[in-house]
Amino acid sequence: xxxxxxxxxxxxxxxxxxxxxxxxxxxxxxxxxxxxxxxxxxxxxxxxxxxxxxxxxxxxxxxxxxxxxxxxxxxxxxxxxxxxxxxxxxxxxxxxxxxxxxxxxxxxxxxxxxxxxxxxxxxxxxxxxxxxxxxxxxxxxxxxxxxxxxxxxxxxxxxxxxxxxxxxxxxxxxxxxxxxxxxxxxxxxxxxxxxxxxxxxxxxxxxxxxxxxxxxxxxxxxxxxxxxxxxx
Amino acid sequence: xxxxxxxxxxxxxxxxxxxxxxxxxxxxxxxxxxxxxxxxxxxxxxxxxxxxxxxxxxxxxxxxxxxxxxxxxxxxxxxxxxxxxxxxxxxxxxxxxxxxxxxxxxxxxxxxxxxxxxxxxxxxxxxxxxxxxxxxxxxxxxxxxxxxxxxxxxxxxxxxxxxxxxxxxxxxxxxxxxxxxxxxxxxxxxxxxxxxxxxxxxxxxxxxxxxxxxxxxxxxxxxxxxxxxxxxxxxxxxxxxxxxxxxxxxxxxxxxxxxxxxxxxxxxxxxxxxxxxxxxxxxxxxxxxxxxxxxxxxxxx
Ligand SMILES: Nc1ncnc2c1ncn2[C@@H]1O[C@H](COP(=O)(O)OP(=O)(O)OP(=O)(O)O)[C@@H](O)[C@H]1O
Ligand SMILES: [Mg+2]
Numbered sequence: 013x014x015x016x017x018x019x020x021x022x023x024x025x026x027x028x029x030x031x032x033x034x035x036x037x038x039x040x041x042x043x044x045x046x047x048x049x050x051x052x053x054x055x056x057x058x059x060x061x062x063x064x065x066x067x068x069x070x071x072x073x074x075x076x077x078x079x080x081x082x083x084x085x086x087x088x089x090x091x092x093x094x095x096x097x098x099x100x101x102x103x104x105x106x107x108x109x110x111x112x113x114x115x116x117x118x119x120x121x122x123x124x125x126x127x128x129x130x131x132x133x134x135x136x137x138x139x140x141x142x143x144x145x146x147x148x149x150x151x152x153x154x155x156x157x158x159x160x161x162x163x164x165x166x167x168x169x170x171x172x173x174x175x176x177x178x179x180x181x182x183x184x185x186x187x188x189x190x191x192x193x194x195x196x197x198x199x200x201x202x203x204x205x206x207x208x209x210x211x212x213x214x215x216x217x218x219x220x221x222x223x224x225x226x227x228x229x230x231x232x233x234x235x236x237x238x239x240x241x242x243x244x
Numbered sequence: 245x246x247x248x249x250x251x252x253x254x255x256x257x258x259x260x261x262x263x264x265x266x267x268x269x270x271x272x273x274x275x276x277x278x279x280x281x282x283x284x285x286x287x288x289x290x291x292x293x294x295x296x297x298x299x300x301x302x303x304x305x306x307x308x309x310x311x312x313x314x315x316x317x318x319x320x321x322x323x324x325x326x327x328x329x330x331x332x333x334x335x336x337x338x339x340x341x342x343x344x345x346x347x348x349x350x351x352x353x354x355x356x357x358x359x360x361x362x363x364x365x366x367x368x369x370x371x372x373x374x375x376x377x378x379x380x381x382x383x384x385x386x387x388x389x390x391x392x393x394x395x396x397x398x399x400x401x402x403x404x405x406x407x408x409x410x411x412x413x414x415x416x417x418x419x420x421x422x423x424x425x426x427x428x429x430x431x432x433x434x435x436x437x438x439x440x441x442x443x444x445x446x447x448x449x450x451x452x453x454x455x456x457x458x459x460x461x462x463x464x465x466x467x468x469x470x471x472x473x474x475x476x477x478x479x480x481x482x483x484x485x486x487x488x489x490x491x492x493x494x495x496x497x498x499x500x501x502x503x504x505x506x507x508x509x510x511x512x513x514x515x516x517x518x519x520x521x522x523x524x525x526x527x528x529x530x531x532x533x534x535x536x537x538x539x540x541x542x543x544x545x
Contacts, residue, residue: 062459084464092461102459104452115453118249119462167460 013171013202014038014061019070021056021226029068030056032226038204040170043197045213046206047237048223054206057223058173061204062094063087075170092120095164095172095201099179101156103148109135109159110144116163130166138162138192154185158192165196172196174205178212186212210237253453253470254477257446264442265478271438272482272527275431277489280523281497282424284490287519288498288511289417301378302387303404304329304394308347308374311401321399326375329399333379338389341380347371374401432530435482439475439534446471447542454543467543472535479531483524490520 014037021031031053038044046054059065060072063079072079075093082090103112110131117127135144138158148156157177164172174193178186190212197203207213213220213236220235221228230238258265306326307316321329326344333342345353350373358365381387387405394403447454457467494516 088461088463090461091459094461096459102452102456104456115456116460119457119460119466121463121466163456163460 013040013042013075014204015071015073016057016060017071017073019060019067019072021053021060021065022068023065029226031060031067031223034070034223034226034228036221036228036231038202040202041197041200043194043203043216043218044205045216045218045220045235045237046204046223047208047213047220048229050208052223053226054223055175056226058096058175058204058206061171061173062091062096088120092167093170095161095167095169097157097160097164097172097174097177099176101148101153101160101180103156103159103163105148108145108147109140109151109162112148112159113163113166116166120167122167134162134166137165137195139188152185153181154188157181157189161189161192161196165201169201171202171204174203174207176207176209177205178207178209183209183211187215190216213237250470250473253450254474257450257470257474258477260449261442261445264438264445268435268438268442268478268531269482269485271431271435272479272531273485273489275428275435276483276486276523276527277493278424278431279428279526280486280490280519281493282421282428283519283522284493284498284511284516285417285421285424287515288501289414289421291511293414301380301406302390302394303406304333304377304379304400305373305402305404306375306377307399307401308371310371311374313401315396316399316401320375325399329394329397330377332393333377333390336390336393338381338383338386339379340382343378343380345376345378347373347375350374350376435527435530436534439478439531440538442478443471443475443535443538444542446474447539458544468536468539471539471543472532475531475535476528479528480524482531483527486523486527487520490516490523 016034016036019031019034020029022029034053034057036057046057048054056065060067060079061074063082066080074090077090079090104115107115113131113135114127117130132144135141138161140155140158140162143151143155148159151159157180161172161177172193177193178189181189186209193203193205194216217234217236219233220230220237222230222232222238306321306329307313307318308320309318311318330342330344333339347370351368351370354368354373355365358368379390381390384407387407391403391405394400454467494511494513498511
């Protein structure tokens, strides 16, 4: 589903590469934790998948498509097949839960009937039934993140990218968020999640890819967060 | 494409930078009104020029009792002298046609022409305008030879080349036209800068929305359209004001000009409407294009 082939990324005006010779293959339906210290290149890895950044060297394939051959014109179509969740939720403050989720479909021109049908379904899926008319500021951080996940998933993407989705959330609530991501993963959606949260990584025992200074230093199925960062 | 969504976004955008929008509308209105006025003046000049170019004549006024020219000695030339002058004119290769106008005919014509201003027409008397020859030229530009031969000739009071007078007048109109165009051009630059600024503010205000749109894969058209239409609508509103101003231009500037200067040709409303439509389209396209180009800088793809 996602193939990094010897990928190096050097940001302009930067001498040190953010990623260096990265080779990673994520297959369909996998759940992958991306771990590593701050500045190790996790977010860069995710941005490359979205073609928000271009690799300096190497090739990236997503869903069988070579991103270097993807024209600007086609990038939106790539992004429609990839959902994104961030640490800071990125909800629209002046729209209700329902409208925030529906927004993702409206702006890609989905018909109104379809939107009315699928939005409540996905709101139920993330466990927000009964709260669809609340505004974001009437929700807890955990609930806001569920809205963000609902928005990312409402178009049934093949891949869900999550950049520290539990970064602003207390540990107890984080477990709930992880359960939602796990549920989404079980529908066959590939999930790649960058995180600093050792407890979660250790509890879930999924594949772990560890980055350090832009290099992959560990790629372990059913892995743990890692000794150096206070793991098991 | 969801029209309601797009319209809502435009409305929000226009309202959010209301002061900028107003400044933009005013600038576009002035730019387009001046531009349109320039075009109208040019049309008027061209039209009048065409009309006059085959009608202008060189008029040769003969001496009479009232002549101020000392060489006339306050006396009319004899019939023989008049015939001589006419013969000489007719012999010139540049001359197409010569008609004689007597004092009586000239008097009638003047009365007719100024009949709308009775105070003036009543004071005209026979003899105010002397006998004259009206000379039509084969090529109106070759008046020099005729003027040179007739000026100072025995029995001739004045030689008036209507074309030279008209040319002076057209030059003034031409100057006005250029002044309007130059100010319009400056206003156009100001409008472009204002559009750029307005759209930049708009893009900044809506960066959350556009960021999410980008992430969920909205097409560039969908992301940019509200901004471009925002510019276009501001341009359109400016254009509507410009249309009103151009209406005033037609009535007050060109209307007055026609009245006071006895233009035989007048621009019809059809011409004015053409100019208005053109100016409005120009305003809309200008603003939309400026928005679009600004977006390329401020909205990442
Ligand atoms: N837009 C950018 N321009 C220049 N350098 C950048 C940019 N984004 C990231 N970097 C650099 O690239 C390196 C990797 O950054 P990245 O954001 O991928 O790290 P990260 O692993 O996500 O860190 P964190 O855990 O703090 O989020 C860092 O050294 C960072 O300074
Ligand atoms: Mg990061």
